[in-house]
Amino acid sequence: MKKYSTIEDTIGSTPLVRLQRIPGSAIEARGNVVLAKLEGNNPAGSVKDRAAHSMIRGAEERGEIKPGDTLIEATSGNTGIALAMVAAVRGYKMTLIMPDNLSLERRASMTAYGAKLILTPAKEGGMEYARDLATQMQKDGKGKVLDQFANPDNTRAHIETTGPEIWQQTDGEITHFVSAMGTTGTIMGVGTYLRSRNPSIQVVGAQPAEGSQIPGIRKWPEAYQPKIYHPENVDAFELISQTQAEDMARRLAIEEGIFAGISSAGALVAALRVAERANNATIVFIVCDRGDRYMSTGVFN
Structure with missing residues (x-):
């Protein structure tokens, strides 16, 4: 009997696309490229x-x-x-x-x-x-x-799949990896894999600024810090305000045709800050889910 795929087999292998307008001429003049890993293309809609x-x-x-x-x-x-x-x-x-x-x-x-x-x-x-x-x-x-906050299988998923995909899709040219930080499984796993291939790759985490509530981006109290999180594996942190993330979510849709969630936009804000400082960099950020998951919040009105 012919073997057919199941819905499970469609998890992963998501596109990596270049942003065309949002980075602007100043970032391009520095020789930088900003790439979005479209995890909303997974079957249930997220990384x-x-x-x-x-x-x-x-x-x-x-x-x-x-x-x-x-x-x-x-x-x-x-x-x-x-x-x-x-x-x-x-x-x-x-x-x-x-x-x-x-x-x-x-x-x-x-x-x-x-x-x-x-x-x-x-x-x-x-x-x-x-x-x-x-x-x-x-x-x-x-x-x-299952405990996503302490389960090493969370991190392992990204060591075995997301990280290798990004490395292959950039032909090993990635210099910076940027991700929102929630459970931290994505940033821990992808960062671990990428630095096993090139220790000089910089790993940057997006965290909420004081008083901001951004779905998918958290800064946990000490007692609830995810056990899979190792702060020494993140090179830099960018604090993102709720307003910045929501504004960027609208811009992503209008200027790039990428309908993404608010935490994804927060990761882009962080990636653009990196791009304003770096030269000749290949910067990848995670678009962790789709914007249609946030319509009732009014953020896209």
Whole structure:
């Protein structure tokens, strides 16, 4: 029988495209190119498809879970949607816990894949509260927490797939890698792989400026810092304001035809700062999801 692909087989191998207008003549005059890795092209719409697939497959290979089991995860959206998709394909029940101040599109996407959604009050602690509840539910025997914040399979997904893709797509010419920082799986994994090929590559993280709330970009309190995060693996941090990220999300759509989420735009703000300082640089930033996931927030009005 001919072997046909499944939806899982379409995860990864996303395009890398050059920005044409936003960088401007001054950045071009410095010999710099800014490239966008379009992770919204993954089947469930974000870079988190890679981590979700890796975490579920990894747990299966270790004999920790089997089809029919219930999986639990605290999420701000993209990981939950990706896990719901992979769980649907592989035959798991999925319970997702998310703060109630995140977009309606994210909620609808999770339940469309058949996941059970628990909304927690953002005023009681947001993601930190959601993570604590997931841990308690596992202790109560209600399912298995995959824990994207501490699971090395999160990072491994990007060491094995995203990093090699970027290296190949740039013919090894990449000089700077820029990513929003949430769970930090993407920046840790891609950075690890790229620097295994060229130790001089600079890894830059986008973090929220004081008082800014940008979905997908976090600066965690010490007690909740992801265990997969190693700060020494990031060379520089760029603080991004909510206004800067939202303005850039609109510009990306209008000027480049790239309809991307707010954290993706924040990563571009950081990448442009790098481009204003560097010379003869090949700068890659992650477009971690699509803009249609944020329509109800009004950011594109």
